[in-house]
Amino acid sequence: MAQQHEEFLARGARVYGLSADSAPMNTAIVEKLALPFPVLSDPDRTQAVTPLGFADEKDPRQISRPGTLIIDPNGDIVFSVTGRDYADRPNEDDLLGALEGLGLPAATQSPPELGESRPSERAMPYEGLPHYFRGAKFAVLAVRGRYRDTGAEFADDTKRYVQMVERYLEALPAVEERRT
Amino acid sequence: MATDFTVVDNAGEPWTLSDHLDAAAVITFHRGDF
Numbered sequence: 001m002a003q004q005h006e007e008f009l010a011r012g013a014r015v016y017g018l019s020a021d022s023a024p025m026n027t028a029i030v031e032k033l034a035l036p037f038p039v040l041s042d043p044d045r046t047q048a049v050t051p052l053g054f055a056d057e058k059d060p061r062q063i064s065r066p067g068t069l070i071i072d073p074n075g076d077i078v079f080s081v082t083g084r085d086y087a088d089r090p091n092e093d094d095l096l097g098a099l100e101g102l103g104l105p106a107a108t109q110s111p112p113e114l115g116e117s118r119p120s121e122r123a124m125p126y127e128g129l130p131h132y133f134r135g136a137k138f139a140v141l142a143v144r145g146r147y148r149d150t151g152a153e154f155a156d157d158t159k160r161y162v163q164m165v166e167r168y169l170e171a172l173p174a175v176e177e178r179r180t
Numbered sequence: 181m182a183t184d185f186t187v188v189d190n191a192g193e194p195w196t197l198s199d200h201l202d203a204a205a206v207i208t209f210h211r212g213d214f
Binding site for chain 2: 040086095
């Protein structure tokens with residue numbers, strides 16, 4: 001998402017993250033990934049996460065499900081995807097395609113203000129991310145090979161997951177550059 | 181019209197959707213804790 005930030009702006013959209021984490025936890029993630037957009041916080045999930053249908057009612061941690069909304073300047077939701085789990089996120093190209101159809105003038109977005117930074121105790125340090133992504137990729141490839149006869153849905157799902165992790169790996173050099 | 185809402189940004193400042201709709205908004209929801 002950060003990788004394509006300029007492309008989103010060129011299509012007339014600003015980008016925001018949103019989670020049920022506290023503002024200091026979100027500042028920590030903005031710093032860790034050197035995000036060019038803010039991450040919003042709805043800690044009790046009553047303002048946006050639940051009203052917009054993203055509350056994960058099955059998870060005891062009171063968190064948000066992953067997903068993406070595009071809201072046009074009229075305030076209408078013109079794109080909405082809710083992931084089934086943490087590994088199910090929309091492809092950025094699908095979002096850019098949806099924006100293309102709106103025909104909006106280019107937008108600008110100031111870098112996010114940073115407040116107090118306090119990472120979650122369970123947050124993975126930046127240095128661990130390349131290993132994590134590679135491990136996730138090869139674990140899924142191994143399982144994919146082991147159950148290759150399971151069917152087209154499994155094959156498509158695992159293929160999409162591997163492609164997503166590859167996009168994350170490809171984005172890391174740019175993250176590294178933004179962090180310096 | 182989408183539900184308007186006010187949350188806080190990562191600096192702890194109030195952030196209201198309708199104040200930012202001079203452009204489209206792409207909002208990605210995260211599980212957090214990462």
